[in-house]
Amino acid sequence: MASMHFTMVKILLLYLMTACCNANDEACMASIGVGVGTCPPTWIQWKDKCFKATKEPLTWSQAHEECSRMGGVMATPNSPEDTQQLLSITHNQHFWIDCNDLVNEGVWECKEGETAIYYRDWADGEPNEFGGQDEDCVKYRFKIDENTPSWNGWNDVRCEDVFELAVCKKPAPSLHFLHV
Incomplete structure (x- = not known):
């Protein structure tokens, strides 16, 4: 169950990151964080x-x-x-x-x-x-x-x-x- 929850969180984060990247919105990317300590x-x-x-x-x-x-x-x-x-x-x-x-x-x-x-x-x-x-x-x-x-x-x-x-x-x- 914990593995499934973690997978769902990863999918959600990838979706959010993709949406921001597609919009080329650096403020959005900064708000969700693109990896830990990673720059846009x-x-x-x-x-x-x-x-x-x-x-x-x-x-x-x-x-x-x-x-x-x-x-x-x-x-x-x-x-x-x-x-x-x-x-x-x-x-x-x-x-x-x-x-x-x-x-x-x-x-x-x-x-x-x-x-x-x-x-x-x-x-x-x-x-x-x-x-x-x-x-x-x-x-x-x-x-x-x-x-x-x-x-x-x-x-x-x-x-x-x-x-x-x-x-x-x-x-x-x-x-x-x-x-x-």
Whole structure:
């Protein structure tokens, strides 16, 4: 009898997962859990989090909106290891991070959702308001070649620039069983 009950639960879960996959509804998939600690399709799991790079370059604000739409937040590196993971997800392309001095010029607030990040990795000469421009948002820039090693690191840029990917982050879902 217990084996039959377990089989029925598996069939129900497979049905729910298939319905979500067919609808391509990541929120549905997260609510039912696609396996224990498994990220939705097209997301990359690292530790207990799921990551996904945006498909196209966005402004800093658009990157925030896109991550929120996908049920996550803009990923912000909190260590050199985090930076390397995010670079692997973007295939060594520049990416937006959730740091800005929009509220108070020169006071950089870095966070990931509501969590403050205290790690900083400014590239040489940054932040700098280059050319007198109002550079209030931050991207991670990756060196172009071996002759520009000081290029690696955070760079303040204009928030309206449309040239950076973003990496969205959310917790890996877990499978929940309903008690009947």
